[in-house]
Amino acid sequence: MPIIEVKSLSKVFGKNVKESLQLLDDGKKKDEILKQTGDTVGVNRVSFEVEQGEVFVIMGLSGSGKSTLIRLVNRLIEPTEGSVMIDGENLASMNKEDLRRVRREKLSMVFQNFGLFPFRTILENAEYGLEVQGIDKKERAEKAKNALDLVGLGDYINQYPNQLSGGMQQRVGLARALANDPEVLLMDEAFSALDPLIRKDMQDELLELQQKMKKTILFITHDLDEALRIGDRIALMKDGSIVQIGTPEDILVNPANDYVERFVEDVDRSKVLTAENIMRRPETINIDKHGPRVALERMGEEGLSSIYVTDSKRMLKGYVTAEDASRARKNEIRDLNEILKTDVPTVERDKPMQEIFELIHDSPVPIAVVDDGKLVGIIIRGSILAALAGESEVQVNV
């Protein structure tokens, strides 16, 4: 069962909510509704599910409704319509007391500008979530201290937030969120106020923490690189609606529409695409059935200078070059094994493209992409260039 389940969630800011919802049903756009009713559509019929332990990133430019959406998830903003199920309970319709209980036990939030209380020490800040639950002083200090140790701030417990750098302050924000051991972490542009280098560090650290803790994280950002870096899945938002949900590869390789495509245009694809995204269908010959003659013929047909050799189970055996094959034909050699070369450059399907550059540079033959020893594709220089250029023929082979 997904831990967060959002169903056709909407938020309309304004006075003519009913009318605006009706207009949304009629398929009217955000600015048309603004003109007609004076209402602003914050979030428009959004649905998604987040699985336990997943890092789900909601990405969009400012004004896309992502900050509103995350606040609908813990009901800092009242939803106009729709439901938010957290661990099987509908947050949108529960009473205030239940809402407080869910916020205390299941949801924590990390804020863009840290949201730390300046008059409280670091420890007292980290304790806040436990303090409002009425947990006794000793226990909450211990838990908060553990959380601070986790983010590497155990030595700063008696400082005040303004004595710490931005990155450290956000660690406190993170520790405060982790202290009451929530199931879901809501992170609202959590790293956007940090400078780029610190931001990278924090992203790495979050991923590292996530390895240990396996929380469910709902992360909001306007930074696509950040989304691609930390997201297991990404939802792209525009004008209050989700335009596309998918893995980072999905979004890059199969953009759902022009908007997503424009968005992903500037991404450094080499960081995200993997071997299987850029590989091509291989031309092969079967070592059990074919000899040098067939090999030569195939290479002639396809205009290749070498060809990969597999067995009947498509296990990769090696490759033969055109030169060797023609020599073998002259010398009447029938067995491919005699001319088979086995110094094959191979990569696994999920090898990032960035790491393939060097391999392909040094290799005289295309790189073989293997899955458990089976040949599943090849990568030639041309396909790498095509992928970097973002050509549409690059396909995800799933």
Added chain:
Amino acid sequence: MFDFLPQLPLADWVDDFTAWITSTFSFIFNPIRNQFGDFMSWTADQLSSIPAVIIILLVAVLAFFITGKRFGLAIFSIVGLILVYNQGLWDELMYTFTLVLISSLLSVIIGVPVGILMSKSKVVEAIMLPILDFMQTMPAFVYLIPAVAFFSIGMVPGVFASLIFATPPTVRFTNLGIRQVSTELVEAAEAFGSTGFQRLFKVELPMAKGTIMAGINQTVMLALSMVVIASMIGAPGLGRPVLSALQRAQAGPGFVAGLSIVILAIIIDRITQNLNKSKS
């Protein structure tokens, strides 16, 4: 120009209203006048009975520590208070101080909760704002008239008038201070499951403290300025010599009493201001 309109008997209505309140609520006003009046006189008497030198030293020590161990205000307090004593106005000073202290305390006790209510409710804010404007712009003398009707003469009507005149800044600044707390901090309080009271006491009030203290400082200053005016309805204190000097056109005694008020004002102002700084 508007001769066709008969003159509204507004003044008569207010007269009737005041008389009605006086007679209807006399069961409240009378005990307040007696008990509270006795309490205030008692406080002032107690203060007067403490030897002046002890009070002066206490004030100086307080001033020294509250300004961050600097001598300026402490020295000023010693010199200023000795001057007041020297001019034979010590008892008056104690009465004035009592009046300011008690009316300020009441203003804060009433003003802060009202300010909190205003900050939490748009309706309360919409109702209170014009009332506050009214309270602050109506000439302070006007409050003296019903004050006398309700509480007769003396310290109690002085406190009453001062309360009306001096409470608004505390209310306004409390409201403002809480409304100014950044959305993110309020959201943080909410997101971690605070109750309304937890949010108020653990986040909003601590954050608004500086602003609220600025309002309280204003309130204390206004209460002090009310002292001279309250002497017109028989409140004892430094206002009395000012008033009598005015009536007899004696520049000298008037100046001396006025100067004493200034000295008290400076000491109170600096101490309340630093109270705010040293803690935030």
